[in-house]
Amino acid sequence: MMFKKGMAWMVGTLFVCGSLLTGCGVKADVKTAPAKPVVTLDEGHWNPAVKAKLETLIAEGAFQGKKAVFDFDNTTICRDIGEATFAAMVEAGQLTLDGISRDITPSFVLGDKTVALDTVGSLPEFYEDFLSATKHQKGEKTPYANSYAWVVQILAGMTPDQILPYSEKAFGNNVAMQDSGAADLKETKINGYRMPFFYPEMVDLYGTLLKNGYEVYVCSASNIWTVRWMVRENLNKLLEAKYGKGIAIAPDHVIGVNVLLKDKRDGKLYKDQLLVRNNAKYAALDRAELSNYELTTQVVYPITGYFGKVANIIKYVTKERPYLIGGDSSNDLPMLDRAENRLWITRLEKMGYQKGLVEQMGDSLPGNWMIQPVLYKKSPGFVSTRAELDTRLAPKPSALEKTGKVAGFLEENGALKAF
Incomplete structure (x- = not known):
């Protein structure tokens, strides 16, 4: 007892x-789980449901080394820096019809006309027709892939440092941001192509991900040197100004269309994604170093378009499903399907892209879809609600009618909610 x-x-x-x-x-x-950070994105013009979902997802995955991948043109920025750079080169006479290699440029029939460098009125006219060259085929899902390669191949003979001044001119220090002021403002263009600007909401999203321990990548179908310049010299400066030194995208985290480079010093051929990891001056866009590399016509495969984006993610980012991927077009749907969470930048002027989205959503891997409406022509920028859309496009009834139909289609098919 x-x-x-x-x-x-x-x-x-x-x-x-x-x-x-x-x-x-x-x-x-006893081990206790670390407290989840409080994540708050800038209000901006996010759709409230998308903003709330992103804040929750970022908090849940914070400081776990998770990967986020974003398209660049019309996702990170409004409009297309690759096309604007091409337009700037044509305007300056750097690219001409006579100077383009016929060996890499096919002639073809489009509708009832024959398209060739010798018959079109301008280089942009040929490019625009080439974008549609294979759309006549039943089941065509990757119509622009060859154009993405061609518009970089025609830069053969140039060096990367010769491309960058035209990218700088095409960007104009974010000058096109002024277009977002009102629908009746004249669109800022260069040689007929709309000049791009950074979506403030996307800059904030990048910074919020980085400061919460995510690895952030850009995977673009534009030429790599232009996109890397946009990231290093513009996006990173915006990020560091707001979030502090070191909050930036690494040079080798930017992936884009490229060709084999010939080093004029030793005659050897090099690939961009290896150079950027092993040559610090090249990675830093040192103009003197870049001037040593001449672009050839030989595309480095797989190109960063459509399913090639998936291949590049597997090769350079992760073999697992990335935590978050963002994109805006059919070019991005294959990589979006691989993500656990998908941010779709919904261009309300593009009904065809939204039909592709609805089809993809009905046949995709398990995962979250977040649908964020934007405008990229009149009154460009993120759009938070249907009421805001009505207000912003009130001066342009035809544009309002068109975008309203696109929004209605997405709502009817359950893709766009709380808008």
């Missing part, structure tokens, strides 16, 4: 001290 009483006293003492030793100064080996 004495033994039992003693044991009872000891057990009682353990509980009085605080749940089995923890209250008696003896540390229990």
Whole structure:
């Protein structure tokens, strides 16, 4: 009996001290999960449901080394820097009809006309026709892939440092941001192509991901040197100004269409994604170093378009499903399908893209879809609600009618909610 009483006293003492030793100064080996950070994106013009979902997802996956991948043109920026750079080169006479290699440029029939460099009125006219060259084929899902390659191949003979001044001119230090002021403002263009600007909401999203421990990548179908310049010299400066030094995208985290480079010093051929990892000056866009590399006509495969984006993600980002991927077009749907969470930048002027989205949503891997409406022509920028859309495009009834039909289509098919 004495033994039992003693044991009872000891057990009682353990509980009085605080749940089995923890209250008696003896540390229990109990691991507690770190508290989730509070994540708040800037209000901007996010759709409220998308903003709330992103904040939750970012908090849940914070500081776990998760990957986020974003398209660049019409996703990170409004409009297309690759096309604007092409337009700037044509305007300056850097690219001409006579100067383009016929060996890499096919002639073809489009509708009832023959398209060739010798028959079109301008280089942009040929490019626009080439974008549609294979759309006549039943089942065509990747119509622009060859154009993505061609518009980089025609830069053969140039060096990367010769491309960048035209990218700088095409961007114009974010000057096209002024277009978002009102629907009746004249669109800022260069040689007929709309000049791009950064979506403020996307800049904030990049910064929020980075400061919460995510690895962030850009996967673009534009030429790599232009996109890397946009990231290094513009996006990173915006990020560091707001979030502090070191909050930036690494040079090798930017992936784009490229060709083999010939080093004029040794005659050897090089690939961009290896150079950017092994040559610090090249990665830093040092103009003197870039001038040593001449572009050839030989495309580095797989190109960063359609399913090629998936291949590049597997090769350079992760073999697992990325935590978050963002895109805006049919070019991005294959990589979006691989993501656990998908941010779709919904261009309300593009009904065809939204039909492709609805089809993809009905046949995709498990995962979240977040649909964020935007405008890229009149009154460009993110759009939070249908009421805001009506207000912004009120001066342009035809544009409002068109975009309203697109929004209605998405709502009817359950893609766009709380708008």
